[in-house]
Amino acid sequence: MTDPRAGRDVPDHRGRTGLDRTGRDLDRNPDVRVTDVELLAAGWHVLRRTTLEYRAPSGRWETQQRETYDRGNGATVLLYDPDRQTVLLTRQFRYPVYVNDHPDGMLIETAAGLLDDDDPATAIRREAAEETGVEVGELEHVWDVYMSPGSVTERIHFFAAAYDGSLRDFDRGGLAEEGEHIDLLELDIDVALDMVRDGRIQDAKTIMLLQWAVLDGPFTRSGR
Numbered sequence: 001m002t003d004p005r006a007g008r009d010v011p012d013h014r015g016r017t018g019l020d021r022t023g024r025d026l027d028r029n030p031d032v033r034v035t036d037v038e039l040l041a042a043g044w045h046v047l048r049r050t051t052l053e054y055r056a057p058s059g060r061w062e063t064q065q066r067e068t069y070d071r072g073n074g075a076t077v078l079l080y081d082p083d084r085q086t087v088l089l090t091r092q093f094r095y096p097v098y099v100n101d102h103p104d105g106m107l108i109e110t111a112a113g114l115l116d117d118d119d120p121a122t123a124i125r126r127e128a129a130e131e132t133g134v135e136v137g138e139l140e141h142v143w144d145v146y147m148s149p150g151s152v153t154e155r156i157h158f159f160a161a162a163y164d165g166s167l168r169d170f171d172r173g174g175l176a177e178e179g180e181h182i183d184l185l186e187l188d189i190d191v192a193l194d195m196v197r198d199g200r201i202q203d204a205k206t207i208m209l210l211q212w213a214v215l216d217g218p219f220t221r222s223g224r
Contacts, residue, residue, distance in 0.1 A: 007042030019046050022070070031055040035063075045071035068153050075124035075157040076112035078142075078209035079134055080189075081165040082218050087192050088163060089206065090131050091183040102202070108185060108195070109203045112156070120157035128161070131182055133168070136161045142212055147204060156205060160217055189219045 006012040007019040020039040026032065036051040048068050053061045079088040091108045098105025111134075113127035125136045142158040171184050187195070192210050195201040201210070213219045 005039065007046070008039050012042045014044070016042065020048070022046075022048065023050055033061075040067070045069060067151060069151055070153045072114045072116070073120075073155045073157070074112060074114045075120045075127065075159065076110045076205045076209070077124045077128055077136065077139070077159040077161055078110050078206075078213060078217075079128065079132060079136075079161055079163045080213060080218050081186075082162055084165050085189050085219065086165055086186050087189055087210065087213070088132055088134065088165070088168070089185045089187060089192070089201075091185055092181060097202075106183075107203055108201045108206065110206045110209055112205060115157075121159070124157070124159050132184055134163045136163075138162070140217075142209065142217075145205075145208070158205065158209060158212075160209065160213070162218070189213065 004010045007016055009017065011017055012019075019042055020037050023034050023037055026034055031054060033053040034050060035053060038049040038051075039046070040049055041047040046069070048070065050066050050068065052064055052066065054064050055061050080086065081088075088111075089108050090111055091106050093105045094102075094107040095105060097107050111124070111128045111131045113123060113131070115123040118126065121139055124139070128134050128136045138161065140160045142160055144155055144157050146155050148154070165186055168184075168186070189210070192201065193214065196207050196210060201207060
């Protein structure tokens with residue numbers, strides 16, 4: 001008998017058990033059969049190794065293993081001022097990009113966060129208020145996107161919302177008790193696009209929303 005393990009047999013520090021059962025009952029694809037799920041780590045997020053059988057185009061069943069990192073789903077929002085032709089972005093230290101060749105780890109992004117137990121709209125209203133101080137009004141849903149499908153399970157819900165930049169009187173955001181020290185950048189949309197082109201903005205969700213804004217969103221040529 002195996003020893004009890006946090007997150008599997010006994011509660012982990014977030015009170016979770018049964019984390020090794022995720023995926024075992026999947027049956028939506030007749031060419032995939034999950035045979036085993038191993039819990040590798042259960043810190044704040046969860047790392048699993050799943051063994052599955054996959055039916056190849058030849059009809060032959062192949063045994064494969066995949067590691068997945070489950071951090072829950074998230075949401076992000078592009079805050080834009082249609083009258084002033086600006087967007088409101090955040091800049092904060094991100095260690096994962098710092099350790100992977102980013103010059104200083106200070107990543108420029110749209111406001112974003114995990115859903116936790118909220119629906120996407122509620123979660124992004126919360127995150128926008130915490131990170132930027134903007135109380136979001138009407139939200140426009142843009143997309144739901146898997147950002148790194150080779151290993152990360154996260155799906156991000158993309159939104160856009162107008163804000164009135166003339167009412168903004170602060171340049172910092174974030175919750176200090178959570179180690180968030182956020183600079184706010186209010187940028188002309190053309191300046192933001194130039195920052196994408198020259199590499200000053202390297203965050204995928206931010207690039208996607210900025211390009212959406214000029215292709216199909218509030219800053220299309222007909223609306224500028």
